[in-house]
Amino acid sequence: LPVASFDGVVFGATGDLTMRKLLPALFHRFRDRQFPDSSRIIAVARTELDTEGYRKRAEAALRQHVDAASLDEDMLTAFLDLLRYHLVDALGEQGWPELVASLNERPDQVRAYYLATSPDLYGTICQRLAQHGGITPQSRVVLEKPIGRDLASAQAINNAVGAVLPEKQIFRIDHYLGKETVQNLMALRFANPIFERLWHADTIDHVQITVAETVGVEGRGGYYNGSGALRDMVQNHMLQLLCLLAMESPISLDTDAVRDEKLKVLRALQRVDPHEVNGCTVRGQYSAGIADGRPVPGYLADLGAESSNTETFVALKMQVNSWRWAGVPFYLRTGKRLPRKVSEIVVQFRTPPFSIYPRDQHELQPNRLLIRLQPAEGMRLEMMTKEPGPGGLHLRPTGLDISFEKAFGQRYPDAYERLLMDVVRGNTTLFMRRDEVEAAWSWVEPILQGWNDRRDTPRPYLAGSWGPTAAIAMIERDGRTWYESF
Numbered sequence: 001l002p003v004a005s006f007d008g009v010v011f012g013a014t015g016d017l018t019m020r021k022l023l024p025a026l027f028h029r030f031r032d033r034q035f036p037d038s039s040r041i042i043a044v045a046r047t048e049l050d051t052e053g054y055r056k057r058a059e060a061a062l063r064q065h066v067d068a069a070s071l072d073e074d075m076l077t078a079f080l081d082l083l084r085y086h087l088v089d090a091l092g093e094q095g096w097p098e099l100v101a102s103l104n105e106r107p108d109q110v111r112a113y114y115l116a117t118s119p120d121l122y123g124t125i126c127q128r129l130a131q132h133g134g135i136t137p138q139s140r141v142v143l144e145k146p147i148g149r150d151l152a153s154a155q156a157i158n159n160a161v162g163a164v165l166p167e168k169q170i171f172r173i174d175h176y177l178g179k180e181t182v183q184n185l186m187a188l189r190f191a192n193p194i195f196e197r198l199w200h201a202d203t204i205d206h207v208q209i210t211v212a213e214t215v216g217v218e219g220r221g222g223y224y225n226g227s228g229a230l231r232d233m234v235q236n237h238m239l240q241l242l243c244l245l246a247m248e249s250p251i252s253l254d255t256d257a258v259r260d261e262k263l264k265v266l267r268a269l270q271r272v273d274p275h276e277v278n279g280c281t282v283r284g285q286y287s288a289g290i291a292d293g294r295p296v297p298g299y300l301a302d303l304g305a306e307s308s309n310t311e312t313f314v315a316l317k318m319q320v321n322s323w324r325w326a327g328v329p330f331y332l333r334t335g336k337r338l339p340r341k342v343s344e345i346v347v348q349f350r351t352p353p354f355s356i357y358p359r360d361q362h363e364l365q366p367n368r369l370l371i372r373l374q375p376a377e378g379m380r381l382e383m384m385t386k387e388p389g390p391g392g393l394h395l396r397p398t399g400l401d402i403s404f405e406k407a408f409g410q411r412y413p414d415a416y417e418r419l420l421m422d423v424v425r426g427n428t429t430l431f432m433r434r435d436e437v438e439a440a441w442s443w444v445e446p447i448l449q450g451w452n453d454r455r456d457t458p459r460p461y462l463a464g465s466w467g468p469t470a471a472i473a474m475i476e477r478d479g480r481t482w483y484e485s486f
């Protein structure tokens with residue numbers, strides 16, 4: 001569906017996110033002619049550059065990050081023509097009047113300010129825009145995660161941005177919500193009654209959510225070391241996944257109807273007692289090892305530091321206190337430099353209350369629903385099946401599989417493509433509301449506090465392994481095990 005012509009203004013335009021994700025996403029949408037060439041993309045940063053210089057950088061980034069088959073040369077030239085560069089000092093006076101004057105040449109145009117900067121600048125940038133007359137009724141502001149680094153800083157940002165724009169013009173992005181397979185979680189649950197009827201503590205034994213990456217911190221050490229896996233991945237992406245899995249059916253697909261239900265899950269999460277943080281969390285930090293088949297340095301070497309207390313891996317055991325979920329643990333784990341890049345959900349059902357198959361001959365595996373978010377997107381329902389043949393009775397676990405590639409066979413748009421077009425459309429459904437972000441921080445905070453009080457360091461794990469053995473021990477203490485699937 002085409003969107004209206006817009007002015008997109010990207011703060012932090014020379015940064016990693018803009019080059020790796022935002023420009024390629026905009027290019028794809030432009031290439032598919034989803035927005036007209038009367039749109040402008042205004043790149044804003046502090047670097048001394050002119051429009052020509054910026055276009056050169058953008059071109060290099062697009063050649064690197066867009067697949068060759070999509071890189072049509074004419075479209076690339078036309079896309080680069082949409083780019084303008086403005087040097088603006090976010091903290092000073094330089095550049096603001098010129099930027100706003102150029103935007104105000106088109107006062108009725110949809111205007112999207114994307115803040116791909118450090119969150120410390122979100123409040124200031126919004127205030128500056130307002131002072132210079134850059135906020136119009138058609139303006140939206142997009143805030144990248146993380147919104148702050150704890151509850152107080154998140155509230156301060158939300159207050160500062162909220163003083164300038166109403167909530168419906170604020171888009172707090174969590175790119176996981178733009179992933180096709182994450183959106184499919186709602187379809188799976190609310191368009192298929194067979195699952196929803198089984199979706200509770202009577203039938204579900206536990207749920208696992210794994211988001212594993214093979215990359216290390218790459219060039220992002222400066223940001224990452226002040227953040228760590230809990231703030232970088234759990235407070236936002238993984239809690240959002242948990243919400244979609246655990247929430248009640250919204251009364252409709254309306255923006256607030258969906259967000260209200262997610263918020264209830266966040267509020268129902270059992271709070272962690274800071275004194276007992278070690279019973280339900282494990283922190284790890286990668287040391288030198290093998291990743292993607294080659295030797296790689298440890299986190300400290302990647303960082304160029306002597307020591308760091310930042311976790312690059314975290315595993316958690318969580319409870320949702322509600323009638324539906326009481327007694328069903330949710331185990332989450334995420335980390336850098338793990339053996340495979342995979343994001344996956346495992347819903348493990350209870351075993352039969354009584355088995356007619358003699359235990360010494362048949363080990364009944366529990367039914368599991370595996371939801372593969374990326375890569376090789378798909379779903380698999382694991383079940384016990386009788387092996388065909390005239391011999392004795394043998395049961396074997398087999399799976400009902402759905403491969404998204406086979407079923408739909410098309411290129412998967414990157415999450416940012418969908419989300420950026422939603423910003424232009426003014427649709428906030430796949431973005432986080434203020435109260436969601438703050439509820440997520442309030443749940444995370446006692447864990448941060450517990451870690452801080454105990455002053456223990458993250459446990460080392462070899463790059464290329466599944467994290468510290470304590471993470472395995474944590475789930476095995478409950479008589480369960482991390483499940484690695486297809």
Ligand code: BG6
Nearest residue numbers: 145175213215232233237343374
């Ligand atoms: C980002 C984190 O939000 O998500 C990164 O800041 C992480 O550290 C990335 O690598 C993972 O996203 P994806 O889409 O590759 O799973």
